[in-house]
Amino acid sequence: GYIYPEDKVRSSLESIWKYNWTPDVTAQNKAHPPLRWFISPGEAGIFTCTWPKSKHLSKGVLYKNEVWTGIEYQVAGHMVAEGKVQEALVICRAVHDRYAPGKHNPWNEVECGDHYARGMASWGVYLSLLGFQYHGPKGILTFDPKLNPEDFRAAFTTAKGWGTYSRTIGDKGPIARIDLQWGELELNQLTVPTGEAKSGFEVTLNGRRLPAQFQIDGDFVEIEFPEGLRMKAGEGLELTV
Numbered sequence: 129g130y131i132y133p134e135d136k137v138r139s140s141l142e143s144i145w146k147y148n149w150t151p152d153v154t155a156q157n158k159a160h161p162p163l164r165w166f167i168s169p170g171e172a173g174i175f176t177c178t179w180p181k182s183k184h185l186s187k188g189v190l191y192k193n194e195v196w197t198g199i200e201y202q203v204a205g206h207m208v209a210e211g212k213v214q215e216a217l218v219i220c221r222a223v224h225d226r227y228a229p230g231k232h233n234p235w236n237e238v239e240c241g242d243h244y245a246r247g248m249a250s251w252g253v254y255l256s257l258l259g260f261q262y263h264g265p266k267g268i269l270t271f272d273p274k275l276n277p278e279d280f281r282a283a284f285t286t287a288k289g290w291g292t293y294s295r296t297i298g299d300k301g302p303i304a305r306i307d308l309q310w311g312e313l314e315l316n317q318l319t320v321p322t323g324e325a326k327s328g329f330e331v332t333l334n335g336r337r338l339p340a341q342f343q344i345d346g347d348f349v350e351i352e353f354p355e356g357l358r359m360k361a362g363e364g365l366e367l368t369v
Contacts, residue, residue, distance in 0.1 A: 148175045153169065175193065175194075198248075260284055268317045269318050277321065278295075293306055304321075308362070309361060314358050316357070318353075319345075333363060338353065339354060339355060
């Protein structure tokens with residue numbers, strides 16, 4: 129949930145988009161040259177700091193005029209979580225274009241140094257687009273895809289295994305499927321989007337119907353497994369209507 133007031137979180141993201149994002153860093157970098165250059169004139173990015181309503185702070189805040197992919201990905205992931213998917217994809221596309229093979233190494237988004245860890249914040253964007261939530265000890269798993277939800281497939285990882293989650297709209301309603309590729313997965317509750325369906329659900333493991341309880345919560349269905357469920361590699365769990 130929210131640590132800070134929800135309205136302040138949203139207004140902060142809107143301000144970052146308005147005052148820190150730019151489709152071309154040329155003018156700002158010319159007026160305020162960065163200490164280190166991780167972006168070239170003509171490229172898009174998010175500045176670490178700007179002062180849109182007061183004098184630019186010339187001293188202190190050492191890296192204020194720089195552009196870091198780690199911050200950009202963090203902002204993009206947060207924007208996806210707040211429903212600002214288009215803005216998030218624009219930010220990610222800017223990083224993608226900046227590190228295109230014709231200019232740089234796409235596997236080394238430099239900031240501070242080569243292969244710097246902060247760029248791994250890109251994983252947060254992926255998790256947000258997947259709408260992934262997981263509580264290992266409680267065996268709770270949630271998916272809420274934010275991109276192409278009618279025809280979606282993506283990988284996920286858990287404490288003891290990994291696999292793919294997919295969702296398609298079949299003739300009889302939405303179908304959610306988990307295919308475990310490696311390890312095992314212990315589940316007590318699975319939550320997925322329902323589409324327009326509100327009843328008539330059935331869940332199977334490798335085609336065998338499982339005892340389960342279904343509860344509708346808005347646009348989602350919470351599937352409770354009273355006896356618990358332990359999936360093994362190679363098994364497929366499917367929700368049908």
